[in-house]
Amino acid sequence: MNLTVLVRPKTGILDPQGEAVRDSLRKLGFPVERARVGRLVELEVAGASRAEARAQVERMCAELLANPLIESFEILEEGG
Amino acid sequence: MNLTVLVRPKTGILDPQGEAVRDSLRKLGFPVERARVGRLVELEVAGASRAEARAQVERMCAELLANPLIESFEILEEGG
Numbered sequence: 001m002n003l004t005v006l007v008r009p010k011t012g013i014l015d016p017q018g019e020a021v022r023d024s025l026r027k028l029g030f031p032v033e034r035a036r037v038g039r040l041v042e043l044e045v046a047g048a049s050r051a052e053a054r055a056q057v058e059r060m061c062a063e064l065l066a067n068p069l070i071e072s073f074e075i076l077e078e079g080g
Numbered sequence: 081m082n083l084t085v086l087v088r089p090k091t092g093i094l095d096p097q098g099e100a101v102r103d104s105l106r107k108l109g110f111p112v113e114r115a116r117v118g119r120l121v122e123l124e125v126a127g128a129s130r131a132e133a134r135a136q137v138e139r140m141c142a143e144l145l146a147n148p149l150i151e152s153f154e155i156l157e158e159g160g
Contacts, residue, residue, distance in 0.1 A: 006086075006120050021121060021145070030140055034124040040086050041101060044114040060110055065101070 001045050001053040004076040005065055008038040013070045041065055050077065081125050081133040084156040085145055088118040093150045121145055130157065 009015045015036050022035035043060070045053040057075050066073040089095045095116050102115035123140070125133040137155050146153040 008120065008122065018121075024144055025123075025140055028140075028143055030136060031126040031128070032123055032140075033126050034122075036122040038120040038122070040088065040118040040120045041098075042088065042114075042116040042118070043105075043112055046111040046113050048111070056110060060105055060108075060112075063108055064104055 001048055001050060002078050003043050003045065003053060003057050004078060005041040005043065005057060005061060006038060006074045006076065007041070007061075007066045007071050008073075009036055010070055010072050038071070039065075081128055081130060082158050083123050083125065083133060083137050084158060085121040085123065085137060085141060086118060086154045086156065087121070087141075087146045087151050088153075089116055090150055090152050118151070119145075 009018070017037040018035045021037055022032050025032045025035065043057060045056055048056060054075060054077070061073045061075070062068065089098070098114075098116040101117055102112050105112045105115065123137060125136055128136060134155060134157070141153045141155070142148065
């Protein structure tokens, strides 16, 4: 079962990487108001039902993939 | 106009960060077959139509956000 986790800096949390990207894009001439940089993790989870895989990925986010103090995460399902 | 760019390592390209994540998740007891790590960039592009904003973000990907040799990108639209 394949799932994708999107990890984003929470609103209000400083994102220096996003600011650097925004400034670089502006220097290249693009009209960018705001840029925020996060992570994407694609996971293949073995032998689990859809619901069980999703529950496991939520635990992975809590234990390793995201920092709940400063990041939010979203789990996308793709295919089976 | 808000758009999100997903940048992923291309299939076949070595992804040491993904391997480290997979190994760490396995050590925590999760049955993970594969993990691939990429980036997510949320962009707010000023005063552009949907089609124009999307075309601009494609140029941003080519010029700065993704390395076409080793990464693929996908552009998601969210809201207006």
